[in-house]
Amino acid sequence: MSYEANVRRVTPYVPGEQPKEKNIIKLNTNENPYPPAPGWREIVNTIDEDAFRKYPDPLITDLTHAIAAYHKVDIDKVFVGIGSDDVLATAFLTLFNSEKPVIFPDITYSFYDVWADVFRIPYKTIPLDENFRIKAEDYNIPNGGIVIANPNAPTGILESVDFIEGIIKANPDSAVIVDEAYIDFGGETCLPLIDKYENLLVVRTFSKSRCMAGLRIGYAIGNVKMIKFISDVKFSINSYTLNTPTIALGLASLRDNEYFEECCQRVIATRERAEEQLIKLGFKSTNSYANFLFVSHKEKKAEYIFEELKKRKIYVRYFKKPRIDNYLRISIGTDDEMEKLVEALKEIV
Ligand SMILES: *Cc1c(COP(=O)(O)O)cnc(C)c1O
Numbered sequence: 428m429s430y431e432a433n434v435r436r437v438t439p440y441v442p443g444e445q446p447k448e449k450n451i452i453k454l455n456t457n458e459n460p461y462p463p464a465p466g467w468r469e470i471v472n473t474i475d476e477d478a479f480r481k482y483p484d485p486l487i488t489d490l491t492h493a494i495a496a497y498h499k500v501d502i503d504k505v506f507v508g509i510g511s512d513d514v515l516a517t518a519f520l521t522l523f524n525s526e527k528p529v530i531f532p533d534i535t536y537s538f539y540d541v542w543a544d545v546f547r548i549p550y551k552t553i554p555l556d557e558n559f560r561i562k563a564e565d566y567n568i569p570n571g572g573i574v575i576a577n578p579n580a581p582t583g584i585l586e587s588v589d590f591i592e593g594i595i596k597a598n599p600d601s602a603v604i605v606d607e608a609y610i611d612f613g614g615e616t617c618l619p620l621i622d623k624y625e626n627l628l629v630v631r632t633f634s635k636s637r638c639m640a641g642l643r644i645g646y647a648i649g650n651v652k653m654i655k656f657i658s659d660v661k662f663s664i665n666s667y668t669l670n671t672p673t674i675a676l677g678l679a680s681l682r683d684n685e686y687f688e689e690c691c692q693r694v695i696a697t698r699e700r701a702e703e704q705l706i707k708l709g710f711k712s713t714n715s716y717a718n719f720l721f722v723s724h725k726e727k728k729a730e731y732i733f734e735e736l737k738k739r740k741i742y743v744r745y746f747k748k749p750r751i752d753n754y755l756r757i758s759i760g761t762d763d764e765m766e767k768l769v770e771a772l773k774e775i776v
Contacts, residue, residue: 440541443744452767454758455742457609457719459638461690461761463676464683470675478671485666490674493681494646498618503651506658509668511608511632511645516542518628518647521660522602523548525571532561534751536580536606548572559584559713566594573598576606578614581746581756583715585614592617595624602653604628609717611636611691612698618648625650628657635718636691637680644669644677694718694759701757701765708772719758727776729753735775741768 443456487507495502508514519542523529528551531539543550553565559582566573573594578585595603595617603626605617610631618629628649634640647657661668669677680687702712702720710722724732733745733755744756757768 435545437541437545440538444742446742448740451740451742452760452764453742454719454760454764454768455744455756456640457635457717457756457758458640459635459690459694459718460759460764461638461693463638464680464686466679466683467676470679471672474672474675478675481671482667483669483671483674485662485668487669487674490644490669490677490681491646493678497681497684498648500618500621500648501651504621504648504654506647506649506654506661507669508645508647508661510634510640510643511606511630511647512538513643513668514630514645514647515539515604515606517661517664518602518604518630518657519543519548520546521657522604522628522653523572525549527569527571529572529574530566530568530570531574532579534559534579534582534748535574536576536608537746537748539574555582561586561590561594563590563593563597567597570598570601572601573603574606575603576608577617578609578612578716580608580717581719581744581751581754582713582721583609583717583719584713585716588615588617588620592620592624595620595627599624599626602626602628604630606630608632608635612718613695613716621649625653628653633677633680636694637687638690639676639680642673642676644673697762697765698759700762701759701769704765704769705772708769708776710776719756721754721756723754724776729755732772732775736768736771739771741771 491502491505491507495505508517528549529543530551530553533552533554540550556562577591591605607616607629610616621627628647630647633644705712705722709725713721715721729745733743736743
């Protein structure tokens with residue numbers, strides 16, 4: 428006998444490596460290569476001891492207001508959490524409480540099945556087609572909820588708002604979570620649909636397009652009732668999620684829209700250029716709308732290229748998983764970093 432029989436055992440999600448080594452080119456976790464909006468410096472200088480001594484605002488009022496204003500929605504349609512991972516986990520726990528399986532694509536963000544496992548939510552993965560596209564009709568089955576990353580990860584493939592709407596419309600008895608972690612890199616958002624469909628939740632993050640992965644800010648937008656359900660669960664686990672400095676720094680990012688848009692445009696421009704260069708080297712590439720490319724080489728194996736790049740201190744992401752084990756996911760760095768990547772690949776392939 429042992430306590431171990433009573434333990435909630437799980438196989439955890441494995442994030443991309445964060446090597447301590449200096450002088451590496453890090454294109455493996457979709458961090459933005461640019462600094463956050465420069466207003467953060469002034470904020471850091473104004474942080475006083477109360478920010479550490481006192482509990483932060485449990486309602487995250489100021490940041491919630493600013494996010495609501497940015498998206499032109501009411502504040503009670505916004506839920507803020509510790510990165511979108513926290514927002515998604517809380518949404519899974521709240522919205523997916525059915526005996527029927529939650530459904531999502533077989534190739535997608537690899538945290539979804541981990542949350543389903545840890546919360547004991549039944550789930551079923553639905554195979555994407557041979558071009559990694561969602562087949563909408565496959566989602567017309569009894570289910571306890573739906574999760575779609577749009578653009579999808581790690582493929583970068585974007586589906587249209589009309590296409591996603593079809594799935595939401597066909598499933599009025601299921602909560603549908605649309606994870607828009609990468610939407611700012613050229614995609615069209617499903618946000619306007621939240622007033623039309625009470626079962627839709629759109630999730631966003633400051634980590635990718637706002638260059639703030641280290642701060643951990645994510646949020647969800649949905650109708651008032653759904654946001655209240657999620658908020659009730661949050662207040663049943665942890666009242667104080669975002670800390671005071673993080674809230675202030677998030678506000679600074681939202682104040683500088685010009686910088687934000689310029690940053691996104693730079694990433695998009697670099698992505699298009701890098702893609703062209705990789706195609707010339709014999710790679711095929713999905714049409715990515717994210718801050719990464721998803722590529723496969725016609726001769727050299729992805730795992731080999733991954734190892735060779737690593738020897739040259741260039742880190743990209745390789746997933747040893749069915750269907751995608753001959754692909755590499757390469758985050759978009761600065762032009763200079765992408766140039767170095769291309770030079771290295773010229774030697775390797
Ligand atoms: C990066 C990512 C997230 C998580 O981002 P946070 O840093 O936790 O906000 C969520 N979903 C997808 C698809 C992602 O790629």
